Amino acid sequence: MTEEQIKLAIENPKMSARDVKVFYGEKQAIKGVSIDVGMDHVTAFIGPSGCGKSTFLRTLNRMNDTVASARVEGEITLDGENIYAPSMDVVQLRARVGMVFQKPNPFPKSIYENIAYGPRIHGLAAGKADMDVIVEKSLRRAGLWDEVKDRLHDSGTALSGGQQQRLCIGRAIAVEPEVILMDEPCSALDPIATAKIEELIHELRGRYAIVIVTHNMQQAARVSQRTAFFHLGDLVEYGVTSDIFTNPRQERTKDYITGRYG
Amino acid sequence: MAEHTIKAFDEEIDRLRGLIAEMGGRAEAAIENAMLALQRQDKKLAAEVVADDKRIDAIEAEVEKLVIQVIALRAPMANDLRDVIAALKIVSVVERIGDYAKNIAKRVPLIATNTRTLEPISLLPSMGQVASEMVHDALNAFAARDPDLALAVIERDAVVDDFYNSVFRTLVTFMVENPKTISECAHLLFVAKNIERIGDHATNVAEMVYYAATGQTLPERERGAGLQTED
Numbered sequence: 001m002t003e004e005q006i007k008l009a010i011e012n013p014k015m016s017a018r019d020v021k022v023f024y025g026e027k028q029a030i031k032g033v034s035i036d037v038g039m040d041h042v043t044a045f046i047g048p049s050g051c052g053k054s055t056f057l058r059t060l061n062r063m064n065d066t067v068a069s070a071r072v073e074g075e076i077t078l079d080g081e082n083i084y085a086p087s088m089d090v091v092q093l094r095a096r097v098g099m100v101f102q103k104p105n106p107f108p109k110s111i112y113e114n115i116a117y118g119p120r121i122h123g124l125a126a127g128k129a130d131m132d133v134i135v136e137k138s139l140r141r142a143g144l145w146d147e148v149k150d151r152l153h154d155s156g157t158a159l160s161g162g163q164q165q166r167l168c169i170g171r172a173i174a175v176e177p178e179v180i181l182m183d184e185p186c187s188a189l190d191p192i193a194t195a196k197i198e199e200l201i202h203e204l205r206g207r208y209a210i211v212i213v214t215h216n217m218q219q220a221a222r223v224s225q226r227t228a229f230f231h232l233g234d235l236v237e238y239g240v241t242s243d244i245f246t247n248p249r250q251e252r253t254k255d256y257i258t259g260r261y262g
Numbered sequence: 263m264a265e266h267t268i269k270a271f272d273e274e275i276d277r278l279r280g281l282i283a284e285m286g287g288r289a290e291a292a293i294e295n296a297m298l299a300l301q302r303q304d305k306k307l308a309a310e311v312v313a314d315d316k317r318i319d320a321i322e323a324e325v326e327k328l329v330i331q332v333i334a335l336r337a338p339m340a341n342d343l344r345d346v347i348a349a350l351k352i353v354s355v356v357e358r359i360g361d362y363a364k365n366i367a368k369r370v371p372l373i374a375t376n377t378r379t380l381e382p383i384s385l386l387p388s389m390g391q392v393a394s395e396m397v398h399d400a401l402n403a404f405a406a407r408d409p410d411l412a413l414a415v416i417e418r419d420a421v422v423d424d425f426y427n428s429v430f431r432t433l434v435t436f437m438v439e440n441p442k443t444i445s446e447c448a449h450l451l452f453v454a455k456n457i458e459r460i461g462d463h464a465t466n467v468a469e470m471v472y473y474a475a476t477g478q479t480l481p482e483r484e485r486g487a488g489l490q491t492e493d
Contacts, residue, residue, distance in 0.1 A: 217339065218337060221339075245339050245340060245343070246339075246340060246343060246344065246477065247340065247344070247477030247478075248340050253340075254340050254341060255264060257339040257340050258266070258338070258339050258340050258341065258342045259266045259267050259268060259271065259336075259339075260263075260264040260265065260266055260267065
């Protein structure tokens, strides 16, 4: 770790990555990244296409396991526990470290079922009444309850794009995660739907550790308190968001955020 | 510095910097001409200084408009953001510098009505010279994004303050000895005070330049001339 990064090391980090390297076959996509993610701030990963930000995000809940050629080196811990340890239950891990994707992907089921599915398979609800409470709580936290409370049994796919994305966030929340990873959660949404998601991220902060990958630097500036800039598989700079956007230390960061890149 | 991917952004930044360079040049000329008019008791030149101040005010308005446009349309970040914010703050300070020069020029006819020689006038041109060089260097530092030159300007503020204290003492002594010149000498005191304020403002510009260039703010320092001669 550089001196800067050590300064930003967080006491009791929720997740810690140390010297993480990711390979796709021969090609190295991540070149030794160390970073801490805490509960108190939203962390944004920014960088140009192909910089490794999404690849790195996916290592945090072992989504890369599904890619046959992918190999991960280094250590990633959740509450101090190595998530790549053989004893780690990956299904359990992904409930604790939830993920929201670029394109809203609700199940082709009712709004209610979209939320209830996770808690049911994880055995989080004792009965129907219990499940109703979980569904309402999750939809409220996702900022969607008032819009859908009268049509919980309509299909989730009938909602607007922004509502579908909030439904997906509600679905992630329903299984009581500790960390929520968001991979470009607003890139398919219009500005108003985007603003609602950003407001939601703001409200969820503190309750969950949130990591968001975004191409939109203004979005990173708006929603995050820590920003990490990735370039060609390196974590070039990691800092307090307001510092990164007013006074970046690294030339590569500066060129990227001021629009001089490439 | 590398160019922006969006060329129009570079053009706007260039235009902004060009306007500030012009404004700085005009403010510097206003100080020099006001001091020259005072020295030569040249009312015509003084009137020109007053008239030319309108252009300085117009540039301030133009820069403000352009900065708002750049922020709204380009969402500048990092050094670009610091540059446009510094530009916005610098023009309001340079506009004030122009006003001080104009105020000096306006006093020229009031002092020049009298044929009596006022010895203390001879002290003022060198003081004005230092202040106008500070303005010159502060704006050069902005143009060159040179934090060292900005620091050198800040250092020089003490020279202007010392000048002010010395002029103040001389004028008071002169007034005591020549009570009939009190009206003119009072104007000269204001001239000296105006130059002293110009030095402070040039220092402010230099501080903004330092921040824009480095991203660091300078520690707070004592501003203005000490008041030891005024108790």
